[in-house]
Each structure stands twice: as structure tokens, then as C-alpha cells.
Amino acid sequence: MRKLPCLFISIATLAAAATLPGVTSAADAQSAPLPLDQLRLFAEVFGQIKQDYVKPVDDEQLLTAAIKGMVSSLDPHSVYIDKTDFQDSQERITGRFAGIGIEIGLEDRLIKVIAPIDDTPAFHAGIRPGDLITRIDDKPTLGVTPDQASALMRGNPGTKVTLTIYRKSEKRTFPLTVTRTIIKLQSVKTAVPAPGYAYVRITSFQERTTPDLAAKLRTIAQLQPNLKGLILDLRNNGGGLVESAVGVAGAFLPQASIVVTTDGQVASSKRAYRNNYSDYRMRSFDRDPLQNEPAIFKNVPMIVLTNAYTASASEIVAGALQDGSRATIVGKTTFGKGSVQTLVPMTSSSALRMTTAYYYTPSGRSIQDIGIRPNIPVDQFADGDPDDALVTREADYPNHLANIQDANEKKELEARQRDRVEEMRLLDERSDKETPEQRQKDRDRARVEFGSSDDFMLQQALNKLRGKPLIVSKSLLELRLAQGESPQTPAGPVTH
Template structure:
């Protein structure tokens, strides 16, 4: 299932389209000539529908990483993403180095239980090499009847090894909202994706929290590994914590229907899956309770809308890592009864007018995922690393910044290799055996730092950030503040 960063989809365009420019007849004649040559001279017959579908998909996918032509199977897959029910193994995918990259295993699914990790690269699905496949094509191969098996060949960069993993498919029923009590008086809410039922499910969970903890002291909203979803659902989630009628996100594109502001009111987060405002009777405490939002590099798209809105309103402290940086809106337009066009139609902006395209939401407090640091950060791919990503039109220095980022990544990878060369075999094995963080558990280092912040205790900032500050002789904010006092 390909959720990833490509699933921020408001309703289909209904406004009038701009007048079309004249068709480029010379290029269309060239296309027809190439089509004819393939039909008559290719080594074996090619089906017209297959050839034309491939041409359309190539045309649309060349625009940016998130626009796509959706055939019948792709369209069904998109519907499954929105409703939160599908048959498969449960991973969110993207593309890296022409291979299928695991953005994140979805909690409590066969892939999660089998040990697939964020950042794993899939090189084969059963007997098929995935090189050159789109996430949607790979998703179609991984879907199947519950109870059947699929074998993935995985390359894990952090361990520099390739291995097979056989997983039994199941019916995946995604619960996008999960809660826990990490400490007395504090609530933890994790949102895994933004689906049709996310806002009403969140409202119900918040009601339970308020009844069980009437003296709530703080709330942690976890958006890590959340690859996005419906823009209306992200507006609904932000609305649960913002003052009524606040601006949550604005969008701006070439056509009139793409220019709009989404506010914290029912009209902007209403979906057909619920008949009345699920936040109408929300306990007032959630508008004022101290909040921390957890983010990482796989916090993408609709998740970045929520993080940016809460950060701009000074409603929550963002703690963790810089987010993915997908600041574009995709509109799904039905073409026929069996196909649709998912087209990037706008950039989105935080309430203060920031575009996070390629940049992401930077945390107020940078914290690592692991207590001993995150050396594998150099291996993380973000929106800016895609070769055909959209530019950030607010940033005139983007090209230089991206070049500097690439040089920094190369240096980090060199240092990572040097560190690996110095490790003993026992240390390397320990690194390989390190289990991925179970979000929301007592071993979740980032969550513990969020609790520390809410409780007024010291927070252990990112080791890499502290090392850079030391190299630049720059005191961390906590030290600077103590000097001022």
C-alpha cells in the first residue's frame, strides 16, 4: 500500500478550468509517429491500451514525485488508503535509487510484526525485480488474498546486507488514532495517517481521555512516520486543539479553485463519512492544555499541515526531527469510471505564510530517536532528494542550500563509514540487532523527552546538533537562557 508522502488529496476540482492553450501539433505528430513505429516494428505485438496507459503515466509522473495517472487498480488502492481497509502486508512506500523504499511499516500489521523497518529498500517482490517500478505498481504486487504469502528481498543500508523476508498477507484495518497514558496526568495520542474517520475517532478518544483524566496536565501528539492523507482530516485534527475559526493552512496554485484558506470550522473538515460535527462537544481542556508534537523525517504532507499550524499558533512545541518537506496539494480528478488523475495543483502554506516545500517543519527542540544518537540520519531521504521535486518558490537560495545539504550528507556518510570500520564485530552485531523504536512505549526516548519538557525537567537534545554547536562554539539555548537570567 503506497501511502507515503503522495496522499494529500482534497476533493476533486469542481471550479471552471482555465482556457486551454493551443495543442502542440508538431509534438502530437511526433508522438503519433513513435506510436506507429512501435506498433509496426517492435519485436513483438504491443497492446494499444497498455502502450497508451504507459505513455500517460510517464507524462504525468515526469511532473513531480506525487502526480500520477491512476488506472483501475491504482484508483482502488487510493480508495483503500482513504477508508483505511485493504488486503496486503501494511507498509507505506516511496522510491529511492530506482528501488521501492519503505517509508514506514504500519503499526500492528504483518510487515510491522515481521521486522520491516523505515528506510529498508525492497529490491524484489517474489521473483520480480522492482527496479523502475512506481510505488503503486509495487503495491499491486504486494496486495493479495489474506492468508497468502509474499517474499520481499530487502536491502538494509544501516547493516549493509540483503536478505529475504516472507510475509503472510492479511486484511489490514487501520486504526489511525491510538492513545496511551505515559504518566499520571499526561495523555499520548498517536495518529498514523489521515483517513475519513480520523477526526471523529480522535474526538471520541479525547472524550475518553477527559473522563479518565479530569486533571490533565499535558498532551503529546505523535505524528512520527505519518505519511499524510486527506487534507480535511488534517484540518480536523488541528481544529481539535486550535481556537475556533483559526486558519489551519492555505493553498495557492495556478487555477482559482486551488486558492483557498482552510479554517478551524466544520465546513472545512467535513467529510461524507460523518453526518455532524464530531468536535462539537469536545472538552474545552484540549484547547489550552500544554502540548508537545513529535515529528521525524517521515512526518509528511498532511502531518506537516498539523505541525505547522500548531507551531505558528504557538499552541504546541514541536519536538523531534525536521519533517519530510512535502508542501504540495494533490487533487484527484475522475477521468472515466475506471481511471483518475492525481495532479499537483497547489502549494500549501502554514498560517503565517511559510512554504515548507523541500524545507519541512523544523522542530523547536531537536531530539534524537535513540538515546545514543541517530547516526543513520545521513541515509534518510526527504522530499528535496527526489530528482524531480518541486522547488520552494519562497527560497531564492534553495539550489545552494540543497547542494550544501548534499555535501553535508556525503560527509556524514563518510564519518558513518569510518565509525563502522572502527567497530568490533560484536559492536556491529549489536547495531544490527537494535530493535526499531516502539512508538508510545516506555523505551521511546523521544517520548520520554517530551514528558520531561511537559514536566519541567531537562531535555536531552540531539547529539548531532550539540556537536555542531560545540564545533561553532555556540551555547545551546538552555545554557544561553541561564546566562540571561
């Protein structure tokens, strides 16, 4: 068993998930005397449990639980992971693993679906963003970490896992049985939504995302030499590798542009990422994938689509393109995860995924808790998105990091919560008035297929590129946010 002081001694070489390259030693951090009284208390509690608990407890299990509790208390994204979880995260980086294809997080100590990944078993089973998973097979998920839940949902291809889903928008709980398969993530997809216009969807940021995007852009340029406009879809993109985000944004920005800056406690966390090859190079490619990129993608009119599940690395891209006036953001305010996590191997069988820095857009904006606000707020459905009140963002987590730039954050979050409560009350009133037939119709409403002709938000983006009128969001809160006003400020008319 390792001695407790070893926990405070070393932070070694980094692996690559949404990371900063460079924390090398705990000595880089602010030094302080060890809190001997608290360590003594910890040892006494440990001894008391060993002596008096109702059944014997394994030393390693107890100490691991203590470490996990310590790390998870920091913020929603810091976690201590074991060997299996470490391997799982590496598999996700490379884009190939066995499972059902789902991005998850936590809400009220339950597992929450951030987004099903396109064209995976979870996607085809009808799992939706915002669903809560209350059981995985026969195991309740209350208090289970996302990494533990991920391990439960992984398994051999062809085997089945039954998830118990609570869908807040429908106020019902139901089981879904999903068959596991080998997930081969294709993070970049393209389409032609209308003659002269290109559509690029990025589902996550992996090692191969930048070269895959570069190849797709070259194909688009060959097939559409007179391209009039480009739509970059980042909806339901939960993030991924910082380097890949830098490469994607860099494909559309002038050379050597700042894409994102980071700042934390240690010196190595303070840096600027530019769209230079050295800042987006990954181990899976040995030459600059953006070299000889068609010049049209540096200036073609561009729209970026976002929603509440656009998070982390995808917010870096949206923020960089918005700050550089390179693209118009259309859609919904993003999730608001403005922090960077570093994966730090601790032993041969464990690692620490820890928040090490805030990140900032090129103009210096922190989007932590706030998100990227669209230039033009647009709903996902033509008749509005009444379920928006049920959406959970970064700011709703009880132990979220504060936005250190925003002196009025607490008041703004309180005002947002009051607005959410009011919107939920109106939603309940509407639900109470619905007939059983209307409720069933809402349940059966087809999920939007991003990039299809039925994608209302995409059609509004095309209208913007064509110079036609748009139908802006019916959400008063979204309109206020888009105008840069506090949630309680009366909103004026917004027309486009």
C-alpha cells in the same frame, strides 16, 4: 481507443485522497495552443514502434505507458492510475484493505519504505523506515511505481509475499516473508505515559480520524480531569486526507483558526482551510465530531513529536500548531512534502492523481523541501542517530518541486548534500572500525516502540512538559536547522 485530443479536454468530479474539493474543468487552467509539432512527433514515434518493434505491442498498453511516463515526469507524487490502483487508494482512505500494511515511495527508481503501519504484518516482520525493496516475490522493483508495487503486495488474506530488502544502515540484503491479512487501520491510539499526562498517536489521516480523535479526547478528559500536558505523536505518519488534518489541528486551536492555505494554477486551488466543520466534514460522519469538545484541549500544554517520516498532512498539523504557538515541536525536521494531490477520475477505469497546489502554514510558510523544523531537536536514541545521513527527504528526489519562496534553495540543498556526504563518510569510518560482534549488536538493537517507556524521544517530551532538562540532538545539522541557520553556518550551543 480514445482519441488523443480527449486527454486535454476534461477534468471531472474529484475523489477524496489528500485533496482539494473543486477542480471541475481543464478550462480553468491556463489555456494555450496545443503543441502540434510535438503531437505529430508523438504520433510518428508511436507508428514507428508499431511498425518496427521486435514484437507486436498492444495499442492501449503503449498509450497507457506514454501517459504514465508523462505524468510521472512532473514530480514524485503525480501518477496515472488504473482501475485497480484507484480502488486501492479508496480502500486506504476508508482504513480497510488486504495487504501487509506499509507506506511506500520511490528512491533511485526502487521502492522505498516510508513507514510500516503500526500493528500490521509489515511492522511485526521488522520492516523499517528507509528500507529499500528490491524484489517482490520474483519480480525486481527497479522502475516499478509505488502503485504497481502496492498491487503486487496486495492479495488474499493468509497468502504470503516475499520481499527482498536492502537495509542501507546495515549494508546488507536479505529476504522477508510476510503473511497478508485484512488491514484495519486504527489511526488514533492513546496511552498514559505518566500520571497527569496523555499521549495521542496518529498513524495516518483517514475519513474517521477526526471523530476517532474526538472520542479519545473525551475519554482522556473523563479519566484525567486534572490533565497537565498532552503529547501528540506524528512520527512515521505519511499523511492522508487534508480534511482530516484540518480536523485534528482544529481540535487544539481556537475556533475559526486558519489551519492551512493552498495555492495553485486554477482558481479552485486557492483557498484557506479553517477549523470549521464545513472544512473538515467527511462523508463517513454526519455531525460535527468536535462539537462539545472538552475545553481543556484548547489550552493544555502540548508537545508534538516529529521525525523525517512525518510527511504531508501530518506536516500541516505540525505547522499549524507551531505557527499558532499552540504546541512545541520536539524531534526531527520533517519530510518536506508541501504539495497537495487531487485524484481526478478520467474514465470509468482510470484516474489521474496530480499535484494541483502548494500548501502553506497559517503564517504563510511553504515547507516544500524544507520541512517543519522542531523547536527542540531531539534524537530517537539516547546515543544519537548516526543513520540520519541515510534518510531521504522530499528535497532528495531528482524531480521534486522547488520551494518557490526560497531564493536560496539551490545553495541550501547543495550545502545539505555536502553535509550528508560528510556524515556518510564518518558513518563508513565508524562501520569499518566495528567488530563483527558490534555490527550484529547494531542489527539486533530493538526497534523503538512508540509510546513505550523505552521511547527516548517521548521521555524527553515528558521532561519538557515537567520543566526538566532535555537531552537535545547530537546531530550538528539538526541543531543548525533548528536555529534557522543555513547548513554551513557554525552552530552555537543549544540548551533547554
